[in-house]
Amino acid sequence: MKYKYLSYIFILALISACQPEIDEFTPDQGTADFSRFIAVGNSLTAGYTDGALYEQGQKYSFPNLMATQFGPVGGGEFKQPLLSYPDGIGLQTTPMGTFYIPRLTLQKIPTCTGEAYRPAPTDPSYINKQQEMAAALMTPVSSQGPFNNIGVPGLKSFHMLIPGYDTLNPYYFRFASGPVPGDDTLIAEIRRIDPTFFSVWIGNNDLLDYALAGGEEGGPAHKITTVGPDPVFGHPGYAESMNTVLTSLADPLAHNAKGILINVPDILMSPYFNTIPYNGLILRRGQADTLNMAYAQVPNINFDAGPNPFVIEDPGVQTGMRFIEEGEHILAIVLDSVECKGYGSAKPIPGKYVLTHQEVSNIHGTINEYNSELQDIITKFPANVAYLDFHALLKQAHETGIYADGIEFTTEGITGNLFGLDGLHLSPQGNALVAYYCIEAINANFDAQVPQVTITSFPSIVYP
């Protein structure tokens, strides 16, 4: 019987020894040097999401995910200025003023139509903690620097050229290394660690304030800070600012670092601008009749049973109001007023919460201009700069969806997987998708084999 047991063991050993093996992948840095990687950008680079900058969100930032993947190909440490304040600190500008808010979570809250899941500040007592939050945000962590992640929430292109910008933006102030003789701009901070590799993604914010203000002054802009003469729209300095930062990093005759440049997406495809569909006014026959009586004096406004466009203010038409049209956008900030206070039905939605065709076309025109300027800049350093056309990717997610590892990425709010709860910034999986496409572009441009990020290892949003 001994033999029998021995035979069993032998067979089991044989079966386990017959496991198939595959080893197709060899990491390779190609022509790039990933030892000192620096990420330059705005809130997207910083890992700001769900309405706030917070530690876990920063850990999911796409440059941090990229830095992890750079590990096997000679990558070094990637320091981020983590904000350890519980639930983080964001800035929200509302008609009542600007507030520090903690990150948003999905919560079941009462609305006029009953309880519903909505993104809401984690800690509802934040109104009473404004001073504490301001102090926490202004607490310097620069002694732990210099940092590799130079993502500054609120950063616009021309901010990079303003000396002393750290005194104007608390998110930068907290980690900036302080004045340098001769150059006191953000560019000096970028070059402090002598980067060998970089990511640059700047431009969204140049347009975002304008969009969040409904294209009008006095709108509900999420302004981080106001910098001198700060035209919210179409600042002429984009090409100059981007040329300066990229030349300082990638010029083969000077610093000669390699890196990736990400272009400016159509920010109006973000969930924030599409949460309220233009024709989202669903009426029953009786409701339509009542509204029609109320608007009897207004030509061209005629409600019907079923979906109707919302009514918006428009000083350009004689009656001062009209139906919104497809291709125009309503800001998500008025969701509650639309659902509960008759915005868009009983009374027109104010213009500062609406982007009309003209305003949309201003934004689209500027984005196209910016992206063609970026194309011009990179033709100067083709061997040093990989280019990610995120504008095309977001368009694809918006129109057909992007599928990766069985996950469908769309621009839907909450369930679209790409965006976090604020509808403007990336979810962890969204960050992983951006890191994936960056690595793909880097591998192609620098003949490298950086191991790809596994998107399914990251969560979408946090469901209650």
Next chain:
Amino acid sequence: MKRIYLSAFVMIVFSFCALAGGYQVKLQGQKQTGMGLIGTPLSFGASSIFYNPGGLSFMDSKFSVSAGVNGIFANVAFEKEGTGNLFRTDNPLSTPFYIYGAANIGSNITVGLGVYTPYGSTTQWEEENEDGIPWAGRYIIHKISFSALFIQPTIAYKISDKLSLGAGFIYATGNVDLERSLNYNEHSMMKLEGSTSNIGFNAGLMYRPTTKISVGVNYRSKIDMKMEDGDADFTVPELVGTQIPEKNTFDATLPLPANLDIGISFQVTKQLLVAAEVDWVQWSTYETLDFTFQESGDVLNSSITKNYNDSWITRIGAQYELSEKLALRLGAYYDPSPVNDDYFNPETVSLNTIAWTAGLSYSPVEYLSIDLSYDQLNGLKSDKQLLDENGENQFSGTYKVITHIPGIGVSLNF
């Protein structure tokens, strides 16, 4: 008896595996399995009920009974493209079996009944790999198990000493069990479970122009396994529950393709028998796998592109009768994958496969035979991708498979 044990184990060790492409399993007789799964031109008693009902008439005895079971140890490895991350399956042992009985009732007529499992596979991916990375394809498939049981009453008629025809009616039952993670939170998943039945037929002829040559042709019809009102259980966050109900039912159809097998055998010497066979498995019928749900169909219904190709399996095999009591067998075959290279889903990892087989039969007494077999399948390493609705790659990498299938059976002929 000790010597038999030992030789049996040596056999198993040196010979081990028999899955065909897709989810077909052709392990319906240990003797045939030992010879590269060739059965169409051979008459090994009652197991001809599956391999070629026409062969029943050439049974050596009046009664024949045969039963057996195989153990499928399938090991699949997948390296996700561009990552170096290796994932493996954690497949449970699956055990296809067969039981046949046949009797020559005179007037050149033989009748029989077979119960066997010609289709089935379980693919269960490990929760996380050696490096602690969760299975990267879990939103596509985590576990799928499919099995079919056929019951086949059969009749064969010997037209002459050289020619025989046989046919059987097939009653097929099957069930499918599928688990997929959903991208909400770590607990979110979909679990589908359904069973069904349908009918088909199996018919063949065997022609023996000389005492040394035998030719067989066999056709098994396509059977559509139409699952209706299967259970669909969803575990989702409450927020999503308004769109996706927890309890639902689904309809889906899984085709079991038609097979046309043609084989020839030649008795070279009194001891040595050689055989060859070609099987045409008509997988091109498998174009899409459609799931239709009773509720929330607009969100849940899906049509998964399959676009399988027909496959042509070529087999060779030999048997050597060492003595009256002991027969040895060897075989080999090449089974090209029916799965479309561009719609290669980790649920059915079927690769171009080279397999070899071995077997032996020991007859302590004339009417009894103890049959052992081993089949080893080597799914050749290849790069595959899964395209999405936009025709773009959404899941790709390199697959490789090694499967060991030992089997044991017993036959009685009297």
